[in-house]
Amino acid sequence: MEKLSNFLLKLSRSLFADTAEQEKFIHAVTNPQAFNPAILWVQPKPTENPFEIEIPVAWQPEFVDRLALESQPGKHSLHQAGHYYCLDFSSIFAASTLLTIRQPIKLILDLCAAPGGKSIFAWKTLNPELLLCNEVIGKRMGMLISNLRRCQINPSAAANVDSKILAEKMPQTANLVIVDAPCTGQSLLAKGDKAPGCFHNVTINSNANRQKRILANSAKIVAPQGYLAYMTCTYSTA
Numbered sequence: 035m036e037k038l039s040n041f042l043l044k045l046s047r048s049l050f051a052d053t054a055e056q057e058k059f060i061h062a063v064t065n066p067q068a069f070n071p072a073i074l075w076v077q078p079k080p081t082e083n084p085f086e087i088e089i090p091v092a093w094q095p096e097f098v099d100r101l102a103l104e105s106q107p108g109k110h111s112l113h114q115a116g117h118y119y120c121l122d123f124s125s126i127f128a129a130s131t132l133l134t135i136r137q138p139i140k141l142i143l144d145l146c147a148a149p150g151g152k153s154i155f156a157w158k159t160l161n162p163e164l165l166l167c168n169e170v171i172g173k174r175m176g177m178l179i180s181n182l183r184r185c186q187i188n189p190s191a192a193a194n195v196d197s198k199i200l201a202e203k204m205p206q207t208a209n210l211v212i213v214d215a216p217c218t219g220q221s222l223l224a225k226g227d228k229a230p231g232c233f234h235n236v237t238i239n240s241n242a243n244r245q246k247r248i249l250a251n252s253a254k255i256v257a258p259q260g261y262l263a264y265m266t267c268t269y270s271t272a
Contacts, residue, residue, distance in 0.1 A: 039064075041233050048271055059269075066226030072100045072123040073107050074155060076116060076185045084110060095133060097158055098126050116184040121151040124221070128214075128265040129155040135210065135261060141166065143208040145197055145252055148174035150181040152214050152265070157187050160210065165190040168200065197251035209260045211252045215245040217268035238270045 046056035086102035147167035218232040
């Protein structure tokens with residue numbers, strides 16, 4: 035525990051110059067808090083919202099609702115019918131960079147797509163001619179395809195291909211490439227989830243090298259004047 039505390043102190047200093055921000059960061063990671071569930075409306079919102087809604091923040095898109103802590107949107111019939119997708123509000127924050135894109139988008143490629151939240155956010159935001167969702171881990175394909183079908187995300191397609199192959203087969207084609215890169219999952223600690231070894235140097239270096247390879251391949255796929263959106267849920271700077 036002392037070793038972890040020392041590591042977090044060092045990490046906080048690399049992330050924030052202000053000591054108050056450093057303390058807030060360490061407290062957030064070591065004292066998990068309940069997070070408000072959020073939903074992304076795929077279909078138009080009903081006249082009467084079935085959930086208690088939190089006050090929207092300034093940057094929050096109108097098709098997203100942040101719900102009261104006790105809400106269980108995954109159990110509602112509208113969820114089963116594909117009217118919305120449940121996801122963490124932190125994922126909404128990460129994907130909000132896509133709101134700045136103003137040009138028409140023909141092809142979106144989400145390179146690490148499962149379970150599909152950021153793919154669906156991009157589809158809802160940008161209305162592409164085609165959404166291609168790729169997931170290299172085969173056992174995650176089922177949930178990805180299920181979510182795309184349930185939410186009626188069309189036109190869309192799902193693939194299970196390594197990024198290197200995509201870079202070779204479809205160079206300079208995608209107007210937007212999303213890379214929600216696999217990582218150590220350090221931010222999961224702030225939600226009370228377990229992430230064994232997430233601060234171990236071997237784990238960090240392994241994931242950093244994997245991310246660099248994926249990003250290098252992604253850069254080859256982006257079309258001229260296109261966008262590459264990189265996201266990850268870790269704090270390490272490696």
